[in-house]
Amino acid sequence: MSDSEDLELEALQRQLDDAFETTRPRPGFEDELWTRMQAQRPAGSRLRDAWLGLIQGIREVPAVPMAAVAALLVVIIGAGLFAYSGLGRGAGSTATSLSAGQNGPQSDHFAPAGAFGRLPGPVLNPVSPDKSAVGTTAPSAAAPGAAYSGAVTLTWKGTFTLTLPAAPVFRYQEPSTNVADQFATSLGAILHTRPAGYLGSYDTTDFNVLLRGTVQSPAHEPSFSILPIKPIAPIEVAGGPADVAVVILAQHSLAPMWPYTPQAVIAGDKSTVMLLRQFAVPGYGNSYLVDSAGDRYGMEVDLQGNALIGAAGPLPLGLESASYPIISGDEAVRSVLASAPPAAANPSAPVVTLTTAELVYSLVVAGGHSFYEPAILFSGTFTANGKTYDKHILVPAIDPSQRSS
């Protein structure tokens, strides 16, 4: 081997050293993976660590009355059993709630409890959202009365028990046009234009696909809508409109990966199928996602017979989840009653008797990341001038110590 060849090989080896030294994953991958690994640890080891942490903490406390230690143990062991059994973590790992045959995870990454910091609270928009823009709100035929957003005084006549210590908060990152393009490509669609306010407009031979990012007000998550650009042949499926809708969505790889409840409104040969989105709350069950008017929503499929005439729904995005402490049912009732002035202060305001309450999820838009947060939706009806109105009031479920607003 000549000297010059030796030198060339040495130079190549130095380049290889540099190549392997500088090849690293994208920023953030290391922490993401570590978080995923922590979330998948066996419950036993997490419980053991909790014990070790507890004992270490007690060792560092100089003189604590035994009764206080015992009380602390009871509280912490209870919380530890909850948090480390998987119940206190984001749903989807051990307690994914399923509906209509869905079995996909609703969260891709699990972060430690409270990992998202203090959270902004959800609010109801006093103006009804522009439902025609995306068209994914539950059909209004399901509502007995018109929504009322004016001032009221409130009373509570119902029972609402909520004793969960914690519930998951879900977070997504605002999708880029690159993410939108990838989603469109997965549908076989090619970018046509990028209209103002949208991530892109794409075409297949049969459909136009319109993708939009998060809408600030009224809050709406990134979404897609699909409109045929030529008549679509009906499909052969036994069953009702909901079955047809799910099959069509599956044919286009759009079947939701989250729990839902189907709901169909049929008018002649046309039907609107809503797949009302839910979030699984460990220890509670499924909670509906509600929009800024307090209405349940999710994915919508419009059919004429067994043929698709349109579909709209949330863009499939990766969700992180983190557990947050929540308030009790009694605290929620106190909070909702305190949200309106007493009757004496506003004698002309209609008196609304709230009769139902349920744990729901609400989208909270917050810049580059937005959240699906647990909230308690109180509802009631009242009649004024012969007309029946619905009144919805949303109370943040996250403990006030964890809220920024």
Add this chain to the structure above:
Amino acid sequence: MLADRPQFEDLYRAYMGRIYAYVRAQVPSSADAEDITAQVFMNAYQAYARFEARNTTPAAWLFRIARNATLDHFRAHGRRERLRRTIEHQPVAETDPSGMAEERIQYRALLARVAQLPERQRDAISLRHSGLSFEEVGVLLKCSEDAAKMLYHRAVKALKEAVAMEGA
């Protein structure tokens, strides 16, 4: 926990980047490299209780897991690609433009050339330049230390010729 065994998180922080680079030199896309790296550390995390530092170094242990995961990936990927091409009659995808924009590689062409070497040569270069000794490379490739050295030097020469041919 054994006194001579580091905390797993220390191991993870020390080796995650190196394992990723090793895997990335074997596979054509950053997405695959991330998936395999994740699998490596998930497997390692579960197996760490059985790791004994007196039998092997943490680096050799982790790279063994990485090598097995990469080989598993190729086996599974080969099956999937054959099936896909049969169904779609499409050629194999060569690049991953979306992922390429996100990771940090200054010597992309060189690593791509490494990835095209025969398996043992590719392994010898990747393991050696990931920081393993020739003894550790030999253990992983089931050969002696001297044989590992010889394999490595042949691999570097083959790489040099491939680079020269590409530039010609």
